[in-house]
Amino acid sequence: MKFNLKYLATYLPWLLVLLAFDLFTAVLLWLSDVRMFQALILLYILATVLLFFILSFLLIRKERKKSAAYKAFISNPKTDTELELLHLSSASEKESIEQMADTLYQKQAEIGKLNSLLAEYEDYVEKWAHEIKLPLSLLSLLLDNQSDKLPEDTAFKLNYVKKQIQENVSQILFYYRVKSEKNDFLFEDLDLEECIQDLLENFDPLLKEKNFTIQLENIQGTCYTDQRSFEFILSQILANALKYSSDKPELSISMSKDKERTSLIIRDNGCGVKACDLPHIFEKGFTGDSGETRKKSTGIGLYLVKQLADALKIEITVKSEWLQGFEITLSIS
Structure with a gap:
């Protein structure tokens, strides 16, 4: 409803123009024949208003279709949605729409390339995090078996570093886990x-x-x-x-x-x-x-x-x- 009223408001100046023309015609009619003026003036105004609303209805329906076509094209830029939008647009709008479409296609290609690179990087990091778990396990086993042969201070520091690495690796794996679909x-x-x-x-x-x-x-x-x-x-x-x-x-x-x-x-x-x-x-x-x-x-x-x-x-x-x-x-x- 708000959508229709918004477009109707844009056409109101045309109604005023038509009514002004009716007034001018009515004055001429009154000057020429007062009886004819009294008989036709109300019918003349009603016909004008009715014609205005019929034309407004047709134009609003076209604008609604164009707005829907714009939204469809912006959300999913591709050839068929672009053609549908061009079909509903005026000649003066088509050049701007074609320029916008070219820009959207270009940005879409750039985003696709960046998403592909990001997916490859995330896949590499996730695989690395899984691969590093094996040497960490071997390090843990080695420290457990050799702890009595190492100075207490050295053993503690090595265990601390191992713990920090394990924590960081776990964060990486769980980060991907919570982001996974x-x-x-x-x-x-x-x-x-x-x-x-x-x-x-x-x-x-x-x-x-x-x-x-x-x-x-x-x-x-x-x-x-x-x-x-x-x-x-x-x-x-x-x-x-x-x-x-x-x-x-x-x-x-x-x-x-x-x-x-x-x-x-x-x-x-x-x-x-x-x-x-x-x-x-x-x-x-x-x-x-x-x-x-x-x-x-x-x-x-x-x-x-x-x-x-x-x-x-x-x-x-x-x-x-x-x-x-x-x-x-x-x-x-």
Whole structure:
């Protein structure tokens, strides 16, 4: 309706012109024959208005078709949509439409080439991330077998570097996983206590190096989720607790249950997050203004946590005050 009124408004000046012509003709008719004027003036005006609305209806219908043809061509530039648009356009418009079409075809070809290059690059990075897992596994095996022959400080540093590489590779793989159109999630009952104990065991050298005090409370039962993704979420949260820890670091993991949801609460006493940064911590690439350590981060870890949590239907809530620690709650249905 608004569309029709918009076009009708553009034709109103023509109605005024027709009515002015009617008025001029009526004056001439009145001067020549008053009785004839009285008999025909109303009919003359009604015929003019009726003719105007009939012509307006036909023109509006054509404009609607042209508008639809424009939208079809812009959304999908190709020869048949271009020909349909040219068929509905006036001669003065056709040259501009042809120039626009040439530009769109050119940009479409450039975008296609860039998308092809991007797809090749993403495929290469994903394959590299998978290939690097084999030498990392061999490195892990070598360090485990030779750890007693290496100086303690050297063994710790090598384990730390290995852990960082593994974390970065995992981020790459999960980044492609959340961006994929098809998810390969495998939902199953996951023992929460076993999952958290395994995670703490993996991080044990780093936790001991920083003298973390660990407190576990009421961790029991199972949740129905994808194990790989859930473990990645927890590992990113724990990695952040390590990265932004205080001088006397503490980590608390507790669990609460209601009728429908299981909530896992993870708290630390690290540097926390400033109030102005808190609403943005799950945004891609956001690092915030929370000290030199945070400036060195990539802003990808918590972004992937949020993306995976949304895909797994896990609700995330966070609480934090600057220099007062950080708390994150994972609510699983």
